[in-house]
Amino acid sequence: MKRTVLVAGILSLIIFACKKTNNDDNGADGFNRQLILINMADSLILPSYNDFQTKADVMVSNIQAFTQNPTSGGLAQARTAWLDAYVAWQKIALWNFGPAMNLNFISHANTYPADAVKIDQISDGATYDLNSPFQKSIQGFPAIEYLLYGNNKTDQEIISSFSSSSKSLFINALAKKINDLNKSVLTSWNSTYRQTFINASGVDRGSSLGELFNNTYLPYLEMHNREAKFGIPGGQRTGTALPGNVEGVYSKIHSKALALAAFNAYKAAWYGTGYITSKNGSSLNNYVIFMDRKNGTSIASTLNNQFQATEAKISALEPDFRAIAQTNPAKLQDVWLAYQQMVVTIKTDVASALSVTISYTDTDGD
Amino acid sequence: MKKYLEQPVHIAPLALFRIMFGAVMFISVLRFWLMGWIAELYINPSFHFTFYGFEFIRPLGIYTYLIFLICALSALGLMLGLKYRISAILFFLSFSYIELMxxxxxxxxxxxxxxxxxxxxxxxxxxxxxLDTRFNYTKTYTHVPRWCVGSIRFMLCLVYFYAGLAKLNTDWLVHALPLKIWLPSKYDLPLIGGLVDEIWMAYLFSWFGALYDLTIWIFLLYKKTRKFAFPVVIIFHVCTSIFFPAIGMFPYIMIIGSLIFFDEKMALNLLKWFDKKKETQSILLEKKLATLSYILIPFFLFQVLFPLRFLLYPGKLFWTEQGYRFSWRVMLMEKAGIATFTVKDLKSSQQRIINNGNYLNATQEKQMSFQPDMIVQFANFLGNEFKKQGFQEPAVFVECYATLNARSNQLLIDPKVDLYGKEDGFKHKGWITQFNHEIKGF
Known part of the structure; x- marks a missing residue:
């Protein structure tokens, strides 16, 4: 008898606790993590893919128009469309998980430096395969850039080079490839992945916060912003600057715009800033603030300062990174260091506070 | 005392433990294999963190699978009791080899x-x-000297006790750390998910956990409390497994471990599932106490003393981790770090900043980034690598930041110290920084 009472007591306590969960989602104590995922999916990720789709469509049609009738006006329009799409790309590149990762979108769209020698051969009629994992450096935005700008060529030289039909076919194929990839990614998000994403709770491997943390917030920041845009061309790790490795090397004046777009997209992802609304929604920053309050720490404000420092460093650069890498690579290394400060905070304090799973093998918590 | 230890007790708890231990080990190895971890953790990485004094134990390329195969088969041998002694030796050797790699x-x-x-x-x-007794490879005994069953009991008690002792510090008891950090991340658990943000939950879990480790073995030892203690063991470890799935097989090992505390009747009841044959009583008497005196007693003495070696080191144990391993410190702290290595050639003033990912997998990099003995090993590896690549006088420096139990990160290693040529070992590592905070207790 006594035991039955006890069991009933425990059960009702559990049910009570359960009920409390459901009602208390926005309560003072709790913090609704799912709202982060909903905000990320609906206010940031999907709008950014949609926007990129629009710009990629324009790029496809402008390049087609230009190759059908190579004029200087057409070239200007193709270049504008390329730049618009490339800047928009910087705002989706960071979603390097799920559908985008499955298709390896990031290396199809933005492997640089482009392989100029191979691209010249293809323009002269050599065969190629855009799906091959070994031909990433003949495609994407850097390859299109090379075709539209050339290496120290006059506009007239560029325009007349498109009388070659293999070159025209190739640049159209490149634009179409990017466009196709985004269409597939968008289709996945619209059909099932959005739901999968907002339902994958927790912070373990396979959870959406885990995916964001282990793809967007860390390796993307390290590899695609810190290293690719600044560290490698600035020669941070090797001591040897590689001016040919900057992003936007052939157009010369757009490196900074691209780097800033990528920085701002990353910052928006941190603060949950809506792509269209520009308003901050539920975000990882809120989660960190919530844990800050619990632990008596100030990680969120530390990181905020580091964001500002990094932004200031990038803003102070001249637009042509190749020139900087040639004359004063230390300036690029400075940005690397600013990004590195952010990486330190995120990899230590933030990772700890959120208890995100970084490795996937068994641990006993040391 | 001698008489007490030699007193015959029923062998059933020991046999039951052997069967379950063998089974769980077989499953563990199989799980490890099927997860693809053999290749991922042991074959693919180009660098391995060997143990001090065991540097010769390294993965053997494709033959590493063979060690795991031996381990799995010998676990099966333990479970079935087939060629028992050989199985036990092979299991111990193969398993230890794997863990020392x-x-x-x-x-x-x-x-x-x-x-x-x-x-x-x-x-x-x-x-x-x-099967050994079934095939008459060996004699059947129903009774063995008490120390035979007692050895494993003692070891388990020791593990629990030291695990509990390790929790008696201000972070665990006063600040409910690291559970205060870990619990909120379990917000999506059914039933209790809504409570994980409550601070009292962290305190409840911390205090109950410490109390459990410090006392459960006492309740398991006494016959009167045993039948209540065993369900508590199961519930406790199942709970830890639900809360912290990353701890893998640990809860199950502790659950089957506690089977050794069963008395004759309970153990025999369970053994009926495996073998219905009634055994006539036969007592193993000639089992020499020499084994106990010359091997097990020194071994247990080591087990009692080794976890206390941290007392001999200056600095905070959680920070320096000198004397942290092999001491039953489980789920004690939340630590994360980042280690950026710079290799300089003192002759040519060339320098390289290392991308750790070129040499280590995610787990290795994560663990290394806050454990000084691993950092110095990796630094020496890097120095040697660059010597091969033409650095005449390599020097290796690390900028390593770590955070411990939600305190903001600080330098872990003196960034001005050239780690190349610095030895890993039992000596105090003077190049570990002072921890900026106070943690009192064990």
């Missing part, structure tokens, strides 16, 4: 398993309810 994957329960493997070599666990 790379300390990045060190887990306390792996150490516990190796210890049990060692003990089983000396214990007559295969003389009851085994």
């Amino acid at each position: 790379d300390k990045a994957y060190y887990l306390n329960h792996y150490y516990f398993i190796a210890i049990v493997g060692f003990l089983l070599i000396w214990l007559p666990a295969g003389n009851f309810c085994s």
